Amino acid sequence: MPNIASILKTEISRVARKEVRAEIETLKNASIAHRASIAELRRQVGALEKELRRVAKTATHPAMADAPGNEADTGTKRRFSATRLAAHRAKLGLSAAHYGHLVGVSGQTIYRWEQGKARPRAAQLESLAAVRDLGAREAMERLTSR
Incomplete structure (x- = not known):
């Protein structure tokens, strides 16, 4: 058991x-x-x-506050493309100096932006956006009125 x-x-x-x-x-x-x-x-x-x-x-870096990637205070983010800037300037048939006059910068600055050697600041991006909405006639009218 x-x-x-x-x-x-x-x-x-x-x-x-x-x-x-x-x-x-x-x-x-x-x-x-x-x-x-x-x-x-x-x-x-x-x-x-x-x-x-x-x-x-x-x-x-206070200079970075104006960088194109930092748009906190404007609310809208603007993108920049050097080739599109050159294409738009060619479409309007304007010299870099005339295009710069519309944007509020020098012609040399426009060349540097188109070559990718420099980038526009946030305020300049807003000016570029305003000029981008213009047609060839409107751009010529603005240039002649100044």
Whole structure:
């Protein structure tokens, strides 16, 4: 006849293993969820640090406040393309000096923008946007009226 104590001992250890396995499974699932949230938080912190560096760089360099990529106070973001500027000037049939007169800059500045050696500031981008809406006749009228 088997020993009741040994049978009881093996049954207790089997039930205990079953209970521990269930508890460990819930802990594993919680650990997986926590690791995923930690990874997401790390990504968010990295993005915020990158944004903070960009803002700090803009704040320390006052010239960067007028950069084309920083349009916080105007509300509209203007893009600049040197080839489109040259194409529009050619479409109007204007010299760089005349086109610069419309925009409010020199002809040399227009050449430098077209060659990609310089970029217009935010205020100049607004002037360029206003001139971009003009046709050839309107541009000539503005030039002759000045």
